[in-house]
Amino acid sequence: MTAHYKSDRIGPVNSDLFLSYHGSPNLPMRIFRVTSALLLIMSYILSGCEPTSSISDVPTQAHLHHIHFVDQNNGWVGGSGGTLFQTTNGGQSWLPLTNNDDSTNLPEKINSFFFTSREHGWLVSLRGEIYYTNNGGRVWRQQAGGLANGLTDIFLTKESLGWAVGGGGLILHTRNGGSSWEKQGTPDTHHLWATHFVNRQKGWVVGEKGTIWMTKNGGQKWQSQKSGVDLPLLDVSFSDEKNGWVAGVDGTVLRTTDGGQFWRLQNTPEQRTWRSVVAVSKSEVWIAGEDGMLLQSSQAGDNWQVKKEPKSANHLMNLCIQKRWIWACGANGTIHRLPR
Template sequence: MVVGSYQGLMRSVLCICLSVVLFMPGLGLSAEPSVLATLQKTSTPMTLMAIQFKDAKAGWAVGSGGALFSTADGGKKWKKQTSGTSALLTGIYFIDQKTGWVTGAAGTLRQSVNGGESWTGHPLETQQPLYGVHFPSATDGWVVGGGGTILHTADGGAHWVEQASGTSAALYAVQFLDAQRGTAVGALGTVLATRDGGRTWVPQVSQGAVTLFDVFFTDESTGWAVGNAGALFQTNDGGAKWVDRTLPCGKTCTKVIDLLKVRFTSPQEGWIIGERGMMYRTTDAGYSWSDGTPIAPVSLFGLTFSDATHGWASGENGTVVHLQAGK
């Protein structure tokens, strides 16, 4: 997948005819025998751009055409919910089992206070697409999007204020460790950091023209960012310097695959998913990564973990994959 095609998907509603998705254990995991991957049935042709589980049972997934699904049994059954919009939804974050937020195209920002059963829109001045959302607490939250958009709430979402990012590049992901320390990444190698709750955003060392789709910090020092053409970067100093960890072509190679999400369940164990259903895993803090393993026949955009053992990925054709890690 080229960068343009991924970004085009972010900007438009995608509908692909779905071949029936069956429960299939262990799809193509010969290189990663300690991981069991199971395709879960959602009965939708829509692309599921983002997914989140609060525990091993309760989860939500959102995507194209305003698609919204929830599960109460770990994904064995997925129930369609009404999002109240037909916009492409690209981000989701539940603060707890009841209160959640979704972001999407044309300034879409919606909130649920009943576990996703109903959603209320929050009108914003911006019409930029909104891609990422994160709440480090019940009161403080951030949303990032096109044109360098950064929005902040300090009252649980009642009011949203735009913060000056200093860039016009699209921002695809944001993560805060607490109410003061956060990082956002996006197009043109953009990495922004704040240490004062977003009052000021400071550009970090640029990674050139590469587009960064996601960022994840395991602590205040160690973080990872992934992007197009297999881009993989690590920082050990809180983001002041990012080191290229892109896997070389050989036995394991990421350079021909767009990497779209990265998550760590501990300082040692991390996961990356992306184009063509590929998954990479590390159990030694990123010093080495498993061979790329296809866990689905489609590209995967969303990744979430409820604990160190259970994870889920979501993507094209309504695909949801349950990941179960062995010890």
Template sequence: MKAIIKYAFPLVLLFTGIQVSSSAETEPALIADKAVKSLLLDIEMLESGRLVTVGERGHILLSDDQGIEWRQVPVPTREQLTAVDFLDDKRGIAVGFSQTILMTNDGGESWQLTHNEESFEQPALFDVQFITNEKIVAVGSYGLYLESNDGGENWESREIEGLADYYGFFSHFYSIQKITDDYWVMAGEKFIDGVDEDGFETSSALAAETRDGGETWQKLPTPYDGSFFGIEVDDKGYLYVYGLRGNLYISKDAGQSWQGQFLSTASGFHDMAILDENRWVLVGTGGALVYKTLTSTDIKKRKDLKGRAAVVAVDEDTLVVVGDGGIERLNLSQQ
């Protein structure tokens, strides 16, 4: 999201145009009756079935009944939270603006602030991934890359030289996925990859991999010159990257080649849930929801066109979706 400023700071600005404060919000989040209807940007389902969602003003909400009832929990910040990940039913992490990092050891009931840094150059974290019990990686704006090797207590900033553009600058890193302890993939904003014979800059969407546990990263060739907002991998090892203007690409050879998927929508895609080997769901701007089966592709939007940011499947036919309209619980058989 960021060749154009309106796409720059992910879903927050894509959805609502909210102005993000440059000062760290160190006060605790307010417990709000309407938090379930507030802007929520990510959702995670734990092994126990608990759902944890995060979003604006430091809101974190939990559900233990597949998304029917929700309760907000205390959080020591009012920063916009953009992503959440859990290692198991107890240990979790949430990240957001002002490089905010929160940790939990009780399944999301309570949260502790372990990192917060004001930075005009790299103001926000957009995704986070537990790699092992001790190693965690968080990525964000303008090449922001934070790494912890002690379970989230301390964080080190790294510059990933292999992902710099033609001029040595960095685009935004939006999504990181662990495939094995050593093999991870990343997707992000388009970057300038060269200058043609007429002197015009050329661009490519960012997809990248590491095969050595993050020591080195390499860009993957992509056929798209826009931005990717997310990357997923299925049980067969196929990679899916998705982003602006309805673009979805699938690779069956670890990113060496890609097949574009024609989807009759111009919505940007923000999250994907792979349901089984024949079914997947994408959600995005304008309230888009794409449901793909072996025999059909169904595309629908919210009537109010409020953006959808993230999705999880709680059973084979039920989705919980979060976004600009808060929390939705959808039955695929009724879509």
């Protein structure tokens, strides 16, 4: 899969634009249980060995857009073709939650999801839908739909406050766990690709044309921040109110130490389209992108380690952290686990 970018692409988020960064839709999916490389987790625990990285090319051709863990055992991964899998044992096995069963009610094109516990989760789709589950993903119920611009990312706090972003500068907000969603907005109509909040008041969204918006009051008002670039920004992550990172196309990596008043372009050893970034702490950051490439810095970007696995050329699309592990997912059913 090759990433393509058209700088003049403005309008509703559709499959062509979204998949230029996230892969092709509707590829075949087969029910699977991962019992190979990820079984090593338990052997490391029992033997006392140091954890090592592993790649699981699971038997599915679905492109996995998002991965999320709420604790060391419970996680989900999903993406194209309505693909969604759940693990309850730290990735030793993954069980399918498919849209072949009418009772599941999964949309075909899952872009992102967020769980606040083992039971409660929300997901957004390319078709502008928001779904909610209260039983770990076995059944999903639609909370919002018919949003022509499409939705690309969602984030919730433990207080059931949430934000979803999408095409045309769309920002949706809920105060009640999604029982109702209201539109917030920014003065422009650039597509928004990602959002991150550090608490119920302070958050950021990023998108096309170097767009960065920040709120100090839960989204009632959004302030523009200067990124210094004119390229699509695909992900944002903050470790606290001051220290944050943004990743985007053409090797774009930005860092702030003052909450976004100033963003500085970072030098990295690889120039890729970076699709996901996780700010673990003030000094530790992970970035994932094309060709199975992972970057890690424990010195706030002063030095970088390239973590690419030689057996993986699949594009990586999303990262999450769970204690001592970094999880990544990507094209062609790739699930990648690395020690911190």
